[in-house]
Amino acid sequence: MGGDLGPRATVQGAALALAANPALDIFLFGPEQRLAVELDALPRRLARHGARLTLCHSPHEIDQAMRPSAALRAPRDTSMAMMLECVARGRADAGVSAGNTGALMALARRELGMVAGIPRPAISTAIPTRRGGHCYLLDLGANVDASAARLVDFARLGEAMARRIDGLAAPRVALLNVGVEGTKGPASVREADARLRDWAGLDYRGFVEGGDIFAGEVDVVVCDGFVGNAVLKASEGLARLLVERVQRVFETRWSGRLVATLARPALRRLKSELDPVRYNGASLLGLKGIVVKSHGGASAEGFAYAVARAVEEGRRKLPGHLEQALGGSTAPGGGSAIVSAAGDRDDSGIGIR
Amino acid sequence: MGGDLGPRATVQGAALALAANPALDIFLFGPEQRLAVELDALPRRLARHGARLTLCHSPHEIDQAMRPSAALRAPRDTSMAMMLECVARGRADAGVSAGNTGALMALARRELGMVAGIPRPAISTAIPTRRGGHCYLLDLGANVDASAARLVDFARLGEAMARRIDGLAAPRVALLNVGVEGTKGPASVREADARLRDWAGLDYRGFVEGGDIFAGEVDVVVCDGFVGNAVLKASEGLARLLVERVQRVFETRWSGRLVATLARPALRRLKSELDPVRYNGASLLGLKGIVVKSHGGASAEGFAYAVARAVEEGRRKLPGHLEQALGGSTAPGGGSAIVSAAGDRDDSGIGIR
Structure with a gap:
């Protein structure tokens, strides 16, 4: 319903x-x-x-x-x-x-x-990357103010999902931060970083920044639910804006509008690809x-x-x-x-x- | 240098x-x-x-x-x-x-x-919106773990900037959250919400979600530096991915590639518009x-x-x-x-x- x-x-x-x-x-x-x-x-x-x-x-x-x-x-x-x-x-x-x-x-x-x-489910979705694959982002809204321990849980959940669903032997896992240096970010994120470094067998890639979610260099990006939710919804909003603008560019620029007509299905597909939750759903893990x-x-x-x-x-x-x-x-x-x-x-x- | x-x-x-x-x-x-x-x-x-x-x-x-x-x-x-x-x-x-x-x-x-x-500068940039205008987003990385008082400061700084630089009589100010209901989000955000409601003369629009940054319904969106930085960098990464994909669609789809050639300058301009910090700079407030x-x-x-x-x-x-x-x-x-x-x-x- x-x-x-x-x-x-x-x-x-x-x-x-x-x-x-x-x-x-x-x-x-x-x-x-x-x-x-x-x-x-x-x-x-x-x-x-x-x-x-x-x-x-x-x-x-x-x-x-x-x-x-x-x-x-x-x-x-x-x-x-x-x-x-x-x-x-x-x-x-x-x-x-x-x-x-x-x-x-x-x-x-x-x-x-x-x-x-x-304690409660984490939410994750597969974000499309520039390499043509995807990256699991979690948490997406369920756990605001996540502690280091919860961030580590998210890493475990995301890593297991990438192994099991995508068949990856060693998923590359990263923590979202405001910079790649170990001295940056809030205490919970730095503490989670230290714990993930100690986790034997994990292909842990350290900190990544927001743009790296789409870069295709990692398979799982972990953050607290507030940040993940904001990033995901901002991405949806930006994708909508961008596709609208591309469409407008084509529709106003060429008077024949043939190009716009030709481009429409491709743009529609693109919009779907870039709006992952709307099109793929999100898993409660x-x-x-x-x-x-x-x-x-x-x-x-x-x-x-x-x-x-x-x-x-x-x-x-x-x-x-x-x-x-x-x-x-x-x-x-x-x-x-x-x-x-x-x-x-x-x-x-x-x-x- | x-x-x-x-x-x-x-x-x-x-x-x-x-x-x-x-x-x-x-x-x-x-x-x-x-x-x-x-x-x-x-x-x-x-x-x-x-x-x-x-x-x-x-x-x-x-x-x-x-x-x-x-x-x-x-x-x-x-x-x-x-x-x-x-x-x-x-x-x-x-x-x-x-x-x-x-x-x-x-x-x-x-x-x-x-x-x-x-205590220290906030960073802000003008984000393009679907309505063709822009929205100031702050903070963008300077203040991780911002308290309610700092979030209120960001609102004051952003509001004054929109008044002064854009000549708006009553800039519409909002707080970034994981939902629009007052019961959601971390304590600092809910406390800042209560303080902003008490601020006479402010056109305060309450909570907005990540996607609303681009919607053009508000002039200033306030969040802590960790979230703002993640959102901004994710937007940069997504804009890059999107423009690449649009380009590829045109380049592979029409063998003559005339369309791709015609589209290139428009796409380049679009990319600039959607990468605000790279193209507009960010103010230290x-x-x-x-x-x-x-x-x-x-x-x-x-x-x-x-x-x-x-x-x-x-x-x-x-x-x-x-x-x-x-x-x-x-x-x-x-x-x-x-x-x-x-x-x-x-x-x-x-x-x-």
Whole structure:
């Protein structure tokens, strides 16, 4: 039920995800009648995948403006809480939501639990780099005023994700700072730097500056949630401004406007690439289960990408590996959330609201 | 002597600034012989402005990697220290440097002094917005872990600058946060929010998120130096990536490459617009004098822009107004740094290293 466009984008996005992956099944949570309207409105090419969409009626919703504490007091039959419960019970391998991020974090923590030592989920997304690859940036808003210990946790989570999801043997990890010299930055960042240097086996690259996130020289960049959130949202804003200006340049400069017309699809693709959360979703890491947050402003395509991300994390059994990386006891691949109702299938049963 | 390109960019940039402004005189600080070589190398169209360039020999330099504490112990005859002394003595109305930022802040503070209550300079630059205007972002790296009181100082400095330099009657001021609700963010930010709400006469717009810096809805965005630095550098990195990708799209897509050739100057201009520090310079605010930092990677054009910024701040007698805004006693227009040797001329005598 979340997202600026309401259930239309999520239902269409779910159908797109099904069309792209024949092994996928999706549960949709929300008021049955509203979801049914959206299912009926699916274009024909998507409607035929509807058989793999299961409607799960939930009478209530988590409001976009609701505070996490209020979300925790809300009835258990909101679409968000029911989706998370479905993941927690192992009926689905992963959950995706385009709703209220703070509420999602709080409810996911309650329903799924955290892996060893992590107080609350970190949020991470894959940022495109100049080399054509991507770089995981975390945290993105969940943990304001992060201590050195939390920054080290983020490094462990990000490193394990890059290993597991991208298959990197030795992900390059860096800490965001205002300069590359060891004497710069707040105490928490300098202390985290010292701890990461002591971590044997980590390919730690020391400090990087904001611009280095896009340079392609590192695979994971760690910062506190305030900074990460500001950087990510500023990047979204700048990408929007830049694409608008490029478009305007073409549209005003050549009277025939042929060039502008030719350029439009390329610019659109570029905009998508550079708006990673809107198009790829963001992972909530440190939970004993998989939850991916789709951007509130995501289109159906954006929501489908978030589902694909969740499928990939399920297929790679990410939570068990994160738990292992954090020194927990659960074996990789374990954890109730990724055991699907149908047994050991890898990529079936995505809970979606 | 600063900047990645060394004195060539600064000497050429100074000459460009002179060409653009017939009322301007410039002092150049550095080893006389190296500056003379660059003066001789000036293209003819710029060489004729050389008469208004005065070489001031300084035997030493501040190294790019030198820590501020080391810069304070360095001999007094470095180009940076001599330039600042020239401003402090009122021989020049403003100073511009492309050198080591930390050293520049420390030396400027020592040579010029601070206006009432400001412990060290804040750094600010004008960020382009979607509406075609700009927004001042501060702080950009000088003040890590800023308290609520410092954030309020930044708001006062930014507001006074937007009033004085841009002639705005009521600049719209906002605080950067991870959400727009009052309950979000670290304690220092929430405390600053409460204080700004109590400030009568301020057009305070509350919290904004990273993307809003570019939206054009506010004139001043305030944050601590760590966040501002990360956001600014990430924006620079993203702008570079984006312009590269747009260029590649055009170069690979149309085999004739005519479009790419046509697009190149427009893209170059766009890149300049979106790399504000490199092209416009950043102001050190809170000093009893005018100091503008040009980006280390600035071209001659970028350095000339930084000089133009310094001229404008001198013409508008910015430090006196900032002092007044901060509750100091100096009358607007006062302060030794903006009284030039030649009397009360408004825009003459820019000290440059």
